[in-house]
Amino acid sequence: MPSDDFTVHIVDDEEAVRKSLAFMLTMSGHAVRVHESATAFLDFAPNIKSGVLVTDLRMPDMSGVELLRCLTAQKVMLPSIVITGHGDVPMAVDAMKAGAVDFIEKPFEESVLLEALTRASLRLKDKLVDLEDIASVRQRFEFLSERERQVLNAVVAGLPNKSIAYDLDISPRTVEVHRANVMSKMKAQSLPQLVRMAMAAGFGPN
Numbered sequence: 001m002p003s004d005d006f007t008v009h010i011v012d013d014e015e016a017v018r019k020s021l022a023f024m025l026t027m028s029g030h031a032v033r034v035h036e037s038a039t040a041f042l043d044f045a046p047n048i049k050s051g052v053l054v055t056d057l058r059m060p061d062m063s064g065v066e067l068l069r070c071l072t073a074q075k076v077m078l079p080s081i082v083i084t085g086h087g088d089v090p091m092a093v094d095a096m097k098a099g100a101v102d103f104i105e106k107p108f109e110e111s112v113l114l115e116a117l118t119r120a121s122l123r124l125k126d127k128l129v130d131l132e133d134i135a136s137v138r139q140r141f142e143f144l145s146e147r148e149r150q151v152l153n154a155v156v157a158g159l160p161n162k163s164i165a166y167d168l169d170i171s172p173r174t175v176e177v178h179r180a181n182v183m184s185k186m187k188a189q190s191l192p193q194l195v196r197m198a199m200a201a202g203f204g205p206n
Contacts, residue, residue, distance in 0.1 A: 006124055007031040008117065009048065009078075011041045011055040011067065021054065024110055030117070038067040045076045052120045053080040054113070057091055057103075065091055068098040079120035081113070089191065090158030096199055103192055137201040140186050148185070151178040155191070156198045 008030045012018045018034040025032045033051075035041040039061050041053075053071075057064040064082045071078060082095040082103040092103040101123060102116040144152065147168070154164040161179070165172040188194035197203075 006050040006052055006121060007033055007048070009033050009035060009041065009051050009053050011035045011038055011053065011059075011064075012083075013037055013056065013059045013061070017056070021113075024113075025117075028110075028114060038062045038064070038070075041067070042070055042074070045071060045078070046074065048076070048078065050124055051078055052117060052124070053078045054117075055080065055082055057082050057084040057095065063091065064100075065095045065098055068095060068100060072099060079123035081116045081120055083108075089155075089195070092192070093156065093158055093195060093199075096195070102196065105190070105192055134201050137186070137197050141201065141203060143185050144182060148178050148182050151175060152182050152186075152194075152198060152203065155179060155182070156195050156203065 008025050010018055010021050010025075010032060012021070012034075013036065015036070018036070022032045022034050035044065038055070038059055041055075055064045055067055059067075062070070064084075068080055068082075071080075080095075080100045082092060082100045083106060084092045084095075084103050085106050092100075092105075095103055101120045104112055104116060141149070147170075150168060151164060154167065159167070161172045161175045165175045168175070182188075183194060186194060186197060188197060
């Protein structure tokens with residue numbers, strides 16, 4: 001829900017993307033500030049009293065993961081959302097390990113970003129972020145076969161289907177079938193949601 005209590009800080013090296021996101025979020029009732037680079041944002045970050053960060057993953061000066069690590073080193077604790085392109089899942093998982101609340105794959109619907117901002121804003125109030133009911137997620141996990149669990153772990157690790165097929169000595173098509181079954185049994189609507197569920201419940205690689 002839009003709030004005057006925090007500002008959304010958008011970090012992206014592409015001006016068109018910054019303007020598009022800023023317009024969308026402003027029209028949704030959010031206070032917004034844009035930053036043209038990660039380094040520019042790092043200089044500004046210590047001044048932020050209450051904010052949520054929305055950052056692109058791939059940027060020329062430093063990646064979104066590096067930005068989150070630098071913020072942690074500076075003891076600037078901001079709930080963060082990472083926007084990632086297709087195929088960047090391993091880096092996006094690293095971003096979540098570095099403290100990101102969420103990651104969103106391009107292209108995405110406006111509602112997806114707004115929902116992620118709602119989750120991130122809960123961190124500002126020192127509440128636990130209920131990404132999924134962990135007990136429910138673990139219960140669903142129990143219905144996965146051993147092979148499906150192996151595929152889930154590999155997917156969370158960001159491995160492509162061909163690599164998973166090679167490691168498990170099965171065909172890529174069989175991997176696709178197992179992956180679809182995992183999505184269905186875990187009730188995940190997207191890959192980012194599946195990764196969030198797995199990490200919240202303690203599944204996947206360390």
